[in-house]
Every structure is written in structure tokens, then in C-alpha cells.
Amino acid sequence: MTAAPGPEGPETAAYDRLRRRVLWSMPTGLYVIGSRAELGGGTRRNLMTANLVVQVATQPKLVAAAIDAEALTRRLVEAGRSFSISLLAREDRAVVRRFVKPVTETEVDASGTTVSMAGEAIFDAPSGVPVLSRAVSWLDCEVREHLDLGSHILYVGEVVAAGGPDGEGPPVLRMEDTRMNYGG
Numbered sequence: 001m002t003a004a005p006g007p008e009g010p011e012t013a014a015y016d017r018l019r020r021r022v023l024w025s026m027p028t029g030l031y032v033i034g035s036r037a038e039l040g041g042g043t044r045r046n047l048m049t050a051n052l053v054v055q056v057a058t059q060p061k062l063v064a065a066a067i068d069a070e071a072l073t074r075r076l077v078e079a080g081r082s083f084s085i086s087l088l089a090r091e092d093r094a095v096v097r098r099f100v101k102p103v104t105e106t107e108v109d110a111s112g113t114t115v116s117m118a119g120e121a122i123f124d125a126p127s128g129v130p131v132l133s134r135a136v137s138w139l140d141c142e143v144r145e146h147l148d149l150g151s152h153i154l155y156v157g158e159v160v161a162a163g164g165p166d167g168e169g170p171p172v173l174r175m176e177d178t179r180m181n182y183g184g
């Protein structure tokens with residue numbers, strides 16, 4: 001089936017629905033983006049579920065993430081100039097539900113180090129952004145470019161550190177492992 005807005009009129013609801021379904025069906029991974037910056041007189045960290053993430057160059061190693069212009073993560077990435085990407089095991093799909101709102105609950109140890117966010121253990125990547133301890137693998141990215149796309153800001157980060165298993169790890173989480181949608 002083909003559908004397009006007619007040349008004579010506005011988009012129909014049917015076209016809008018079909019376009020959304022096609023956009024939702026584009027295969028993507030499902031990640032948790034970590035961010036951190038000085039905000040309001042203190043250090044603020046956040047973790048945010050995201051699927052609009054993809055590698056966009058090989059030399060240098062660049063990864064792009066589209067972040068909602070209104071999100072806390074956007075403010076933190078803008079100010080902190082770094083973001084992390086945690087890749088999760090497929091069986092950890094329930095974990096991403098904890099990171100669809102700004103994290104309010106953090107736990108700090110006796111030395112003042114943040115050790116968990118929303119009940120999930122974390123550690124800081126070399127550039128200071130949080131990574132989920134349960135991640136199968138992770139990337140630490142420094143922002144090199146950004147593009148204001150309207151609803152979202154595309155941040156392009158260079159991979160400055162990475163962690164993961166020595167050999168082949170377990171398969172990582174993708175959008176298709178969940179019943180969630182985003183975008184469209």
C-alpha cells in the first residue's frame with residue numbers, strides 16, 4: 001500500500017497513522033544515555049532511555065543521539081559536553097522503564113561518590129557521566145557537534161572510552177524486544 005498526502009489538501013489522519021507505523025517499524029537498539037553537569041549549584045546526573053542512537057562515522061569514531069529539546073538530558077549534555085551509552089542485555093528490558101523520567105533518587109556512599117540512580121548501581125565513565133553497572137558494554141562520548149532539529153537536538157559525540165566483555169557478550173537490547181514505541 002502506498003499513501004502520501006494529496007497534492008490538493010492537508011495530510012489525512014490515515015496517512016499520519018501509516019507514516020507513524022512505518023517510522024516505528026524502523027529497527028533500532030534501545031539504550032540508556034548518561035549525562036552529568038553542574039546545575040543549580042550542584043552536580044546533577046541523569047539516565048535516560050533512548051533508541052534514536054546510531055554510529056555515524058568510523059574515523060573518528062562518532063555516535064549520534066537525538067535528544068528531546070525539553071529533556072533534562074538535553075540540558076546536561078549541553079552543559080557537560082559528554083554523554084554515555086549503556087548497552088543492556090536483552091533480559092534487562094524492564095530496566096529501561098526506570099529511565100523515562102528524570103532520575104530523582106540517587107544514593108551516595110560515605111566518600112560522596114554516587115553509587116546508584118533509581119535503584120540501579122552506576123559508575124562514572126572517564127568523562128564523569130554515569131553508566132549502568134549492569135550494562136553489557138558502554139561508550140563514553142565527548143560532544144563534537146550538535147544540530148538543532150526542532151523537537152530534538154542531534155548530539156554527535158566522539159567515543160573517548162568504551163567498556164565491554166573480552167569476547168562476544170550476550171545479545172544486547174533492541175526496541176523489538178519490548179512493546180514500547182518512540183518517535184513516529
Ligand SMILES: Cc1cc2nc3c(=O)[nH]c(=O)nc-3n(C[C@H](O)[C@H](O)[C@H](O)COP(=O)(O)O)c2cc1C
Binds near residue numbers: 047051073103182
Ligand atoms: C522506548 C523509548 C525510547 C525513547 N527514546 C528516546 C530518544 O531516543 N530520545 C529522547 O530524547 N527521548 C527518548 N525517549 C524519552 C525519554 O526516555 C524521556 O522520557 C524524556 O526524553 C525525558 O528525558 P529526561 O529524563 O532527560 O528529562 C524514549 C522513551 C522510550 C519509552
